[in-house]
Amino acid sequence: MQNQDGHVVESGTETITSTKASEIEDWANFRDDDILQQQSAIQAEEAGKIPFVGDKEPLSSLAAEYKSGNPILVEKINVLTEQYAAIRRTRGDGNCFFRSFMFAYLEHILQTQDRAEVDRITANVEQCRKTLLSLGYAEFTFEDFFALFLEQLESVLSGTEASISHDELVQRSRDQSISDYVVMFFRFITSGEIRKRSEFFEPFVQGLTNTSVEQFCKSSVEPMGEESDHVHITALSDALGVPIRIVYLDRSCDDKGSVSVNHHDFTPAACQVTNANSCATQAAKPFINLLYRPGHYDILYPK
Amino acid sequence: MVDFARVQKELQECNRDFEVSGIRVVPNGEANLAHLLGTIPGPLGTPYEGGTFKIDITLPDGYPFEPPKMRFATKVWHPNISSQSGAICLDILKDQWSPALTLKTALLSVQALLSAPEPDDPQDAVVAQQYLRDYQTFVGTARYWTEAFAMISSLGVEEKVQKLVEMGFPEALVRSTLESVGGDENLALEKLCST
Numbered sequence: 001m002q003n004q005d006g007h008v009v010e011s012g013t014e015t016i017t018s019t020k021a022s023e024i025e026d027w028a029n030f031r032d033d034d035i036l037q038q039q040s041a042i043q044a045e046e047a048g049k050i051p052f053v054g055d056k057e058p059l060s061s062l063a064a065e066y067k068s069g070n071p072i073l074v075e076k077i078n079v080l081t082e083q084y085a086a087i088r089r090t091r092g093d094g095n096c097f098f099r100s101f102m103f104a105y106l107e108h109i110l111q112t113q114d115r116a117e118v119d120r121i122t123a124n125v126e127q128c129r130k131t132l133l134s135l136g137y138a139e140f141t142f143e144d145f146f147a148l149f150l151e152q153l154e155s156v157l158s159g160t161e162a163s164i165s166h167d168e169l170v171q172r173s174r175d176q177s178i179s180d181y182v183v184m185f186f187r188f189i190t191s192g193e194i195r196k197r198s199e200f201f202e203p204f205v206q207g208l209t210n211t212s213v214e215q216f217c218k219s220s221v222e223p224m225g226e227e228s229d230h231v232h233i234t235a236l237s238d239a240l241g242v243p244i245r246i247v248y249l250d251r252s253c254d255d256k257g258s259v260s261v262n263h264h265d266f267t268p269a270a271c272q273v274t275n276a277n278s279c280a281t282q283a284a285k286p287f288i289n290l291l292y293r294p295g296h297y298d299i300l301y302p303k
Numbered sequence: 304m305v306d307f308a309r310v311q312k313e314l315q316e317c318n319r320d321f322e323v324s325g326i327r328v329v330p331n332g333e334a335n336l337a338h339l340l341g342t343i344p345g346p347l348g349t350p351y352e353g354g355t356f357k358i359d360i361t362l363p364d365g366y367p368f369e370p371p372k373m374r375f376a377t378k379v380w381h382p383n384i385s386s387q388s389g390a391i392c393l394d395i396l397k398d399q400w401s402p403a404l405t406l407k408t409a410l411l412s413v414q415a416l417l418s419a420p421e422p423d424d425p426q427d428a429v430v431a432q433q434y435l436r437d438y439q440t441f442v443g444t445a446r447y448w449t450e451a452f453a454m455i456s457s458l459g460v461e462e463k464v465q466k467l468v469e470m471g472f473p474e475a476l477v478r479s480t481l482e483s484v485g486g487d488e489n490l491a492l493e494k495l496c497s498t
Contacts, residue, residue, distance in 0.1 A: 039398070137403070138316060138405065140309060140312040140313065140316065141402070141403055141404075141405060142403070144306070144309065145402070180368055184368075184402050187401075187403075188403065191403070218399070218401070219394075219399055222401035222402075222403040222404075223398065223399055223400060223401040224368060224401065224402070225398075
């Protein structure tokens with residue numbers, strides 16, 4: 001206690017000599033706990049607005065959102081309506097890309113019961129496990145996340161004791177103890193792929209953040225809540241061999257002012273070289289369709 | 304709910320290469336794995352060299368999704384560590400935490416922080432100003448604190464070990480018991496007698 005008192009007096013004299021120092025003093029009183037507490041308060045507030053994965057809504061609900069908004073966006077939503085029937089929103093917590101991918105992929109398997117695809121992706125997941133081990137990750141840091149994803153994959157196939165209904169898939173996607181584990185699983189997969197092919201990804205990473213691949217993975221891929229960019233999407237699509245279509249809803253239009261909706265298909269690298277079994281593109285069209293609005297991803301359903 | 308199965312694996316993994324890293328994590332007192340005690344050796348070539356620093360670790364319910372709460376239990380003079388509370392200013396203990404990290408990697412980062420202070424992002428403004436304005440005095444104070452707080456306790460441990468061994472307890476058991484109660488001789492004796 002004496003030490004503490006002594007210290008307070010000492011810092012008191014410091015603050016008289018410099019106002020800047022007193023500001024720093026105030027910051028020093030901000031403990032990590034306070035910052036984390038505020039963060040979780042914001043998260044809780046956000047959670048009240050929308051679950052991790054929302055209900056399927058007709059695309060008209062998107063149109064309603066922009067009813068009196070930017071005319072380019074209104075026009076683009078009209079164009080979208082020609083191809084897409086519905087949207088499923090996800091929570092804007094920085095994990096929306098991975099969360100959208102999770103639900104869209106598992107829902108696809110649940111509806112198609114495509115066992116060949118499940119076998120294929122399981123083999124890729126096994127490959128990813130080896131990648132992480134060879135990169136020096138301790139197995140216990142990722143094994144639980146892998147196990148939980150494979151469990152979900154198993155459960156969307158019918159005919160086993162563990163089989164689940166569509167409703168239950170929705171429930172599980174909203175259950176933090178499952179949903180966050182699967183999101184983290186994808187973060188591991190993404191980070192492993194970027195590190196494994198660091199020469200390929202380096203220029204893209206530098207363009208985004210001007211840091212090393214290693215630092216990028218540590219600060220922008222592996223922590224929960226870090227938003228995804230084309231680097232993440234490319235890596236996840238490549239690692240799992242799953243093509244992803246991103247439809248962009250932004251204010252861009254061409255010189256003449258005519259409006260079209262851009263999309264980009266992320267085609268796994270393995271599929272571009274050969275039509276090997278390591279990817280899911282027998283049909284050229286990706287079965288994962290996501291709507292990108294600057295800063296956020298939701299799931300789209302084609303007509 | 305803390306993932307205790309994982310914590311158990313982490314403790315084994317970390318303590319297995321103690322010889323190499325010098326970093327150790329043990330349960331702190333109760334059988335509850337949510338409260339742990341870490342130790343890191345002061346990095347060579349720094350004013351912290353030769354010191355053994357205790358880190359008080361509390362695992363929040365959301366671990367490993369939420370970062371472990373870490374705080375120096377040994378007093379230390381460093382711009383990014385509060386000289387009063389032991390609070391640590393380190394990004395991976397806040398928003399840069401990831402479940403891909405472990406208690407050991409976090410402690411390694413804390414150790415790296417001892418080697419590379421960041422006075423522009425201070426936890427303790429007084430220390431940070433001294434570091435920037437009068438580096439020699441900073442080194443002297445940091446060294447003095449290391450000798451006063453981080454060494455005596457480890458010397459003390461040897462004395463306590465010797466004392467308890469002389470009472471007839473096996474040395475390995477004495478050491479692990481002392482560790483588990485955070486070095487308190489009386490608590491250790493009580494625990495040794497009750498087992």
